[in-house]
Amino acid sequence: MTGDGMEDDDRLLCQMERVLHIDLKILDFWNFYEEYIDLEVLKSNLVQLKNALKNQPDFYKKITYGHDIEEGYLKEKFVEDVNFLIERLDLNIINGAEKVMFVSS
Numbered sequence: 001m002t003g004d005g006m007e008d009d010d011r012l013l014c015q016m017e018r019v020l021h022i023d024l025k026i027l028d029f030w031n032f033y034e035e036y037i038d039l040e041v042l043k044s045n046l047v048q049l050k051n052a053l054k055n056q057p058d059f060y061k062k063i064t065y066g067h068d069i070e071e072g073y074l075k076e077k078f079v080e081d082v083n084f085l086i087e088r089l090d091l092n093i094i095n096g097a098e099k100v101m102f103v104s105s
Helices: 006-010 012-020 039-055 069-076 078-094
Strands: none
Touching: 006 012, 012 039, 039 078, 069 078
């Protein structure tokens, strides 16, 4: 799971890991990745997340993050965004891409 200290417990990603019982550390862009990530591994993690969301559609009720993110984004849009990312990864794989790197500016 993500995070090393108690201050990480309230991070949205950490809460989602606990609620959904899934390891999402590959999505933790706060930990700077200096290596490329295999697209198939990333896609597999997103598919696992998609399935966990399908099995627990009310997961957002167990999240306390604020800014109306629970009822707004997590309830209404998050699954759509996960599906979109999977579709984009599929297109990139079809077009021959193998790896990706998180880039921050």
